[in-house]
Amino acid sequence: MALLERITGPRDLRDLTNDQLVTLAQEIRASLIANVSRTGGHLGPNLGAVELTIALHRVFDSPRDPLIFDTGHQSYVHKMLTGRQHRFDTLRKPGGLSGYPSRAESEHDWVESSHASSALSWAEGMAKGFALKGEPRTVVAIVGDGSLTGGMTWEALNNIAVEPDLRLVIVVNDNGRSYNPTIGGLATRLHGLGQQLSAIRTDRRYERALARIKRWVNRTPVVGEPAYDLMHGFKAGVKDVLAPQGMYSDLGIKYLGPIDGHDLKSLELAFEQAKQFDGGPVIVHAITQKGRGFAAAEQHEEDRFHAVGPIDQVTGEPLTTSSARTWTQAFGDELARIGATDDRVVAITAAMLHPTGLTRFAKHFPERTFDVGIAEQHAVASAAGLARAGLHPVVAIYATFLNRAFDQLLMDVALHGEGVTFVLDRAGITGPDGASHHGMWDLALLGLVPGLRLAVPRDEQRLQEALQACVRIDDGPSAIRFSKDPLPAALRPVRHEDGLDVLVEHGDPRVLVVGWGQFATMAVEVGNRLAQQGIGVRVVDPVWALPTPKALIAQAGAHDLVLTIEDGGLAGGLGSRLAQECRLAGVRADVREFGIPQRFIDHGTRAGILDDLCLTAQQLARLATETVLAGDPEPAPDQADQRG
Known part of the structure; x- marks a missing residue:
């Protein structure tokens, strides 16, 4: 029976021999490669954290x-x-394990930390709370994969430094992707010396000896205080040369490391020292190798198989390939084309250069491309500064991460009237990454920003036109959003009327169907289904979603029923904005909004989730037909809150 199959919980690890632990680590890697190769997921980071996680569970309870x-x-x-x-x-x-910690799955998952850089704030608060309750627990935060580039991490460290009694261990999982490579290389070379220094520094006798020396030297007349300052400065200088820990010791936080993150004995010794140290928070710095144990990942220098789809578990080659062009590719190509003719255009991203499509722009214009790490707030405020200097920044991030920089969008960009374009990838329902990664909040946030202009293109041509228009807007923010899906086929309008693209018109229209972005394709299908039932219908794409086109408000008042379809949250969404604008304009319109209900949506396939939410052409056409013919029947459960 394999060792891994016998592990039902952390306690089962504590009776294993060293040889068994090595075997267990091998079995875990084999299982990770076999399973994640089939399901997709974050493979590289976990292959690098095997020994680290085993050691944590053997030392902590x-x-x-x-x-x-x-x-x-x-x-x-x-x-x-x-x-x-x-x-x-x-x-x-769907219905399976989440790709992130999940409190619904296990009592061992305390925080569903699927956005970066918040763990130290959680840990500081929990450790402080347990201390106030008199509970002798140790809180452990495992920080890695770029999280140390986020500002919240340093805000938390600043406060942890003034909490000398916290039972808090901070494990820095340094896999070469969270620190500058030069610092990571230094840490690796000084591994042995760092361990020896660390063992001394966390010894309580060392602290007591330092205190006695300080008292004795400071009592010496005339030269005492200068002598101690000289000794202390020499000690600090030596430590800064010997190990990458100066910034932590300056904060008053004890530092252990660097540790070989694949040496179980060294890890356990370091964790035991950190756990037993009663002088406050301790940082344990472990050097790990992302993708360890999978040759294909180790050789993949770009990201060490950070995240993969289904792959061959031997070669690492993708099992499914698609030639379908994506929104991301279309954006990247168009931005590079614009950049070749407009040297004011610069690109900014937050650790998402390749996923957001900026690779081509960066290749051609490296001096105009800025990756700031996992620091969305800084990215947006820096963009405001670039705009103020006379450039036009394009900030490319995932829609869900706009949440983190809303204050900067509002107060640094919009309030100052700076021309910054936001390109929001992965908008709407994204699928397997779950609640924290669905891009369903951005429309509500963008709608709060005075003067912001938002385009939600339905196909590649409209994306190109929107981007060309946005980089010419220099008196305030603009935004473009699109999903992770392949590009839909081009939809040619019947005609263009007052800023609206009319996509379908049948009979004497009683129903107006408004489809934003790629949901315009769904709106067309809904319109065609209504037409088959003999219901007069007009389908329009507003092209520009914000501010709400005046022609759309007028159109809404000219129809018996208005259906709005959007790939975003309903509260504060585009449909509710249209209904509000109609009321403010004194236009009577029966607006029924369809979109994502305001609740956290679990992981699954995009198509499956949209079907569960009744966001398919068939279901929406049925609801619309019943509304027209039967006088507002009971709505489907998942759309009940959308039809007032």
């Missing part, structure tokens, strides 16, 4: 001692060791 993963995609091994190994073939599938 989870779930009594909370383990908080930042980011949460490095928690697969943790899931395996806490009783979920037998369900790993369901990873990221």
